[in-house]
Amino acid sequence: MIDIVVVLRAEDAVLDFLSVLTDDGGGETRVILADRAETLILGAGMRAPERLALIASHVGPVTDGIASPGPEVLATLLRRAAAGGPCRIWTHSPADNRRSRGRLGRDTALARAADAEDSGAGLTGAELRHAVGFSPYLQILSDLDRPLGPEHIAAKLDFVNGSCGHLLAETDPELVVQTPRVPAAERFFDTDPDQRERLFALLASLDDEAASVVDPWEFGSSRYEARRLDATAAWVRERCADLGSGSAGALVEVGACEGALTRRLVAAGFAVRATEPNAVFRSRLTAALAGTDAVTVDGADLADLAKEDAPRATAHLLIEMLYYGQDLALLDDLATDLVFVALEPDALASRVRPWLERSATWRAEEETVLVPPQLETVCAGRAYLSKRGSVGLLLRRTNG
Numbered sequence: 001m002i003d004i005v006v007v008l009r010a011e012d013a014v015l016d017f018l019s020v021l022t023d024d025g026g027g028e029t030r031v032i033l034a035d036r037a038e039t040l041i042l043g044a045g046m047r048a049p050e051r052l053a054l055i056a057s058h059v060g061p062v063t064d065g066i067a068s069p070g071p072e073v074l075a076t077l078l079r080r081a082a083a084g085g086p087c088r089i090w091t092h093s094p095a096d097n098r099r100s101r102g103r104l105g106r107d108t109a110l111a112r113a114a115d116a117e118d119s120g121a122g123l124t125g126a127e128l129r130h131a132v133g134f135s136p137y138l139q140i141l142s143d144l145d146r147p148l149g150p151e152h153i154a155a156k157l158d159f160v161n162g163s164c165g166h167l168l169a170e171t172d173p174e175l176v177v178q179t180p181r182v183p184a185a186e187r188f189f190d191t192d193p194d195q196r197e198r199l200f201a202l203l204a205s206l207d208d209e210a211a212s213v214v215d216p217w218e219f220g221s222s223r224y225e226a227r228r229l230d231a232t233a234a235w236v237r238e239r240c241a242d243l244g245s246g247s248a249g250a251l252v253e254v255g256a257c258e259g260a261l262t263r264r265l266v267a268a269g270f271a272v273r274a275t276e277p278n279a280v281f282r283s284r285l286t287a288a289l290a291g292t293d294a295v296t297v298d299g300a301d302l303a304d305l306a307k308e309d310a311p312r313a314t315a316h317l318l319i320e321m322l323y324y325g326q327d328l329a330l331l332d333d334l335a336t337d338l339v340f341v342a343l344e345p346d347a348l349a350s351r352v353r354p355w356l357e358r359s360a361t362w363r364a365e366e367e368t369v370l371v372p373p374q375l376e377t378v379c380a381g382r383a384y385l386s387k388r389g390s391v392g393l394l395l396r397r398t399n400g
Contacts, residue, residue: 001027001085001086001087001088002027002028002029002030002081002082002083002085002086002087002088003020003023003027003028003029003030003087003088003090004029004030004031004032004078004081004082004087004088004089004090005017005020005021005029005030005031005032005090005091006032006034006074006077006078006089006090006091006092006104006108007031007032007033007034007091007092007104008033008034008035008066008068008092008100008101008104009033009035009059009060009066009175010031010033010055010056010058010059010060011055011059011159011160011163011164011167011177012092012101013031013055014052014055014156014159014160015156015160015177015181015182015183016092016131016133016183016186017090017131017186018148018152018155018156018186019146019148019152019186020090020186021042021048021051021052021055022048022051022152022155027044028041028042028043028044029042029051030042030081031055032074032077032078032081033058034068034069034074034077034104035060035063035066036058037069037073037077038058039077039080039081040054040055040058042054048155049155052155052159055159056159056162056163059163059164061166062166062167062170062172062175066100066174067100067103068100068103068104068107069107070107071107071108071110071111071114072111072114074104074107074108074110074111075111075112075114075123078108078111078112078123079123082123082126086125086126087123087126088126088127088128088129089108089112089123089126089127089128089129090128090129090130090131090188091104091105091108091109091128091129091130091131092104092105092108092130092131092133093105093130093131093132093133093135093140093189093199094106094109094130094191094196094197094199094200094203095135095138095140095199095200095202095203095379095383096131096133096134096135096203097133097134097135097136097137097203098133098134098173098174099174099203099204100174101133101134102200102203103200105130105133105200106196106197106200108128109128109130109191109193109196112126112128113193127190128190129143129144129188129189129190130188130189130190130191131186131187131188132183132186132187132188132189134180134181136180137203137385138199138202138203138378138383138384138385139383139384139385140187140189140199140382140383141189141381141382141383141384142187142188142189143188143189143190144187144188144189145185145186145187145188146185146186146187146188147184147185148184148185148186153184156182157182160177160182164177189382191382194213194380195379195380195382197212197213198213198216198218198378198379198380198382199379199382199383200212201213201216202216202217202378202379204216205324207278208278208279208280210278211278211280211281211284214258214284215258215260217257218378219257219258219260220260222376222378223376224371224374224376224387225260225387227371228370228371228390229260229261229264230264231370231371231390232261232264232319232340232342232370232390232392233261233264233265233267233268234268235340235368235370235392236251236265236268236270236315236317236340237268237269237270239340239366239394240270240314240315240338250270250271250272250273250311250313250314251265251270251271251272251273251313251314251315251316251317252272252273252275252305252313252315252316252317252334252336253265253272253273253274253275253317253319254275254300254301254302254305254316254317254318254321255275255276255277255301255318255319255321256274256275256276256285256297257276257278257281257285258281258284258285258288259274259284259285259288259289261317261319262274262285262289262295263288263289266289266292266294266295270294270314271294271295272294272295272296273295273296273297273298273313274289274295274296274297274298275297275298275299275300275301275304275305276297276298276299277299277300277301279299282297282299285297302318302326302330303326303327303330305330305334305335306330306331306332306333306334307333308335309335310335311335312335312336312337313335313336314336314338315336315338315339315340316331316334316336316338316339316340317339317340318339318340318341318342319340319341319342320342320343320344320390322341322343322347322351322352323343323347328351328352328355329355331361331362331395332359332361332362336397337396337397338394338395338396338397339362339394339395340392340393340394340395341392341393341394341395342370342390342391342392342393343390343391343393344388344389344390344391345388345389345391346388348391348393352393356395360398360399361397361398361399362395362396362397362398363395363396363398364393364394364395365394365395365396366392366393366394367391367392367393367394368391368392368394369389369390369391369392370389370390370391370392371387371389371390372389373386373387373388373389374386374387374389375387
């Protein structure tokens with residue numbers, strides 16, 4: 001049985017897979033260095049120090065643009081490494097917080113699956129396990145845990161200090177080697193395709209990778225998200241009525257995603273302009289709301305809305321979307337006197353409150369806790385994480 005370890009850079013093989021490289025019952029190990037499309041052969045008779053020395057000789061300098069070569073190239077490398085025999089494949093987690101590693105973990109699984117569908121497949125039946133790796137925001141349920149003894153810890157630290165000194169001093173979060181990235185217990189898990197894609201999408205930002213699965217943040221299945229969305233819709237409905245806008249009115253929802261909140265607002269009697277810059281999310285949003293006369297959908301982002309000479313709206317809704325460095329001064333040019341903001345408490349304190357203290361245009365009319373923090377499972381129970389709570393802040397224009 002050949003163990004095939006697929007890593008982005010050479011040091012990853014020791015940081016996350018030392019227990020595989022030094023497995024007492026193991027035979028030959030082959031390490032695929034994806035950044036070079038190169039395979040190292042660690043013979044069955046090669047002792048651990050020799051194996052680590054060979055890998056150390058391939059630890060490279062900091063290089064920009066290192067990325068997964070893609071499933072097709074990886075499938076070729078895997079077939080060559082397996083050489084037609086039985087094998088086990090080990091690679092990064094699709095939810096590794098280092099996006100380059102997460103992408104490689106996903107691509108390796110896609111490569112294995114694509115090869116298995118090929119009539120001439122050499123990887124059919126090959127077991128694949130992901131290392132938990134660097135995952136500061138998720139607790140992943142593992143299937144195999146390997147605590148390292150003092151000898152292995154010493155070997156790992158010697159490898160880092162002897163071969164990765166330039167990475168200890170690195171500032172790039174994709175490359176830096178720090179304490180949390182040198183685990184004393186190596187944990188591995190299996191995953192099915194749906195869990196894999198959801199783990200990968202969950203760690204994405206707002207690009208098409210986040211939209212690679214439907215409902216990546218599980219608004220439709222999460223009890224926490226359902227409570228948050230229900231509370232948000234009720235807050236908007238009650239405050240618009242309290243402030244003399246009537247029980248219904250025209251709202252602009254910025255960053256509507258796939259329409260989880262939009263549907264609740266329409267049910268409450270509002271006419272909604274739902275804006276969503278991401279084309280994939282926007283197509284799902286349009287399909288989900290097809291035939292709903294009270295909703296219009298377009299691709300405007302906050303900057304676009306600030307430039308428009310649009311009719312005044314009852315309110316603009318910036319719900320859980322001010323995490324991405326938007327210029328809050330853009331709010332001054334929105335065609336409304338009311339803005340509903342919702343964010344997790346730390347982001348509200350660090351981003352919005354300092355800006356609001358300096359603003360001559362807006363004042364806080366109300367602050368309310370929409371939902372408190374909670375731990376919740378995600379990705380079909382493969383992981384759990386802390387949902388940080390949501391606080392609503394109602395802003396009123398002071399010079400409107």
